[in-house]
Amino acid sequence: MAWSTQQVAELAGTTVKAVRYYHRIGLLDVPRRAANGYKQYEVPHLVRLLQIRRLSDLGVPLSEVASMERADEQPDEAIRVLDRELEATVNRLNRVREELALILRHRAPAYVPPEFASISGDLSERQRSLLMVFSTVLSEDSVERFRDLISEPDETDEEFEALPPDADDAVIESLAERILPVVLRGREENPWSRAPTVDAPRGAEHAAQTMAEAVVQLYNTAQLRVLKRLNELLTEEAATGDAP
Structure with missing residues (x-):
């Protein structure tokens, strides 16, 4: 037949x-x-x-079907190799399921790194984009520390996020001065924040450049001016010995 x-x-x-x-x-x-x-x-x-x-x-x-069939002399080893590969796949799928459960629990966008799912609802689209970039270059430990650092936003965060690009010098100076003590307190309570890229997987310089480029492209002119002025104030504080 x-x-x-x-x-x-x-x-x-x-x-x-x-x-x-x-x-x-x-x-x-x-x-x-x-x-x-x-x-x-x-x-x-x-x-x-x-x-x-x-x-x-x-x-x-x-x-790999043909090679599996040629493994008659050592079938156990071929099966063990396959079993290890399947174990890795199962672990990856279980991890994905855990992340999906976290996303559903916090009703977070699926693209947000799971470490930030719990706080994503309070973030703007721009902040989420920034976190996505940061999470790709920082170490896992630094990402977790960074999440803890931003999980308790200050009132200046919202003001900075809403700052229009045409804000005048007085507004920029005032906001930078009010952000300064927040940053100083954060550095005092979280020494890690002074050098968050030190343990970056691809090197501190690469991480710092990537993060800086993300900030430059995601924030508007006025916000960048605030950051520049804030950096100047931090430098002045350090020079007087008052800053950690």
Whole structure:
């Protein structure tokens, strides 16, 4: 008895497209053709398709099916390798599920780093973008510390975020002066904040440059002027020995 491509595909629980693909990549021999030109699949072809499907169900990539079959002399090792790969996949999926649960619990945007899900509702789109950039260059420990640092916003944060680009010098000076003690207090309570990039995975310089570029491009002219003035005030405080 012989089967058509459609019939053997149905018997093996796969598709005609898959059968043809197996032929193309060399996993399944092409059967003889009948006088009418149609392929005639026999039991060995069906068995082969069932083998391929079984290995695929176990998580073996098609590119590795042939090598798995050649592992008859050491089948245990091949299976152990596959098991380790599947364990890594399961762990990754469990981690993703945990992150999704966190996002749902806090109703946070899916793209927000999970470390910031709990506070994302109080942040602007610009602040979220900034945090996304920071989380890619800072160490995990620094990201957690940074989250704790910004989880208790000061009243000046909202004012800074809403600052229009055409704010005058008086407004900028006033805001910078009011932010100064907040920053000094933060540095005193969180010494880490003085050098947050020191343990960055790709180096402190790379992290600092990336973070600075994000700030420059995400904030408007007036906000950047406030940051510049704040830095000047910090330098003055340090020079007088009053700043940590």
